[in-house]
Amino acid sequence: MDDTETPRNLAHGNCRKVSRVLARVGDKWSVLIVMLLGNGPRRFSEIRRMVDGISQRMLTLTLRGLERDGMVKRTVYPTVPPRVDYELTPLGHSLREPVEALGSWALANTHRIEEAQRTFDSRDL
């Protein structure tokens, strides 16, 4: 078609690597939390309150996953009561840019998508 160049980015074994990142991005909570932490460190319960609808379990699992991937730094303050801060690493911070690009695209095209869905759903059935 109009390809200036065939994208080799998503070829061969690269697909696997990219897919894993995409799976994280597509994860229900990960991106939300990354964007939230983009505004600075937050405590566990702060995130819990800010991310409406997330369960304690899912928040823990999501943060663990992000920490494991090197996106988030976890800091425990051995006080009583305990306090745990989460903040973006440079890696996690760098992820925000492409994610925001995707977010902008989504916002710009939501109307078109929803219209397409209505058209699709209204025919036949």
Add this chain to the structure above:
Amino acid sequence: MDDTETPRNLAHGNCRKVSRVLARVGDKWSVLIVMLLGNGPRRFSEIRRMVDGISQRMLTLTLRGLERDGMVKRTVYPTVPPRVDYELTPLGHSLREPVEALGSWALANTHRIEEAQRTFDSRDL
């Protein structure tokens, strides 16, 4: 923090809209197929062969989803045997850009991610 501007892109009800798109992007096959169709229209069985490991069922479902969202145009040629072509719509085509940005990020940072994972997995336990 270092925010030049607080991103309102991912706030309020916008989250829902963006999340749906993100879910599609995070889908195991959708992005792969979109990138594949970026090189031009393909037949059902062509895609099936090119996307290694996808089941017939999942290919059908994925293509239906993409068609419903207005990303893909489905064209049936009433020949015998039947022939069905799939091609990107302008909307689907426009999605490639932010997706490729994310793919590039993934490739550029895969090494860092895997290293973080090894570090994470090797401590405690």
Add this chain to the structure above:
DNA sequence: CCGAATCCGGGGAGATACTG
């Protein structure tokens, strides 16, 4: 060749209750 329908197993995700 393209796709729908059905069956079925495994993992994700919520709710709840318990520790340090």
Add this chain to the structure above:
DNA sequence: CAGTATCTCCCCGGATTCGG
């Protein structure tokens, strides 16, 4: 406050079979 543990339910996704 910040998790962990357990249970359960549900949906996704593969395999298979049938239809146009």
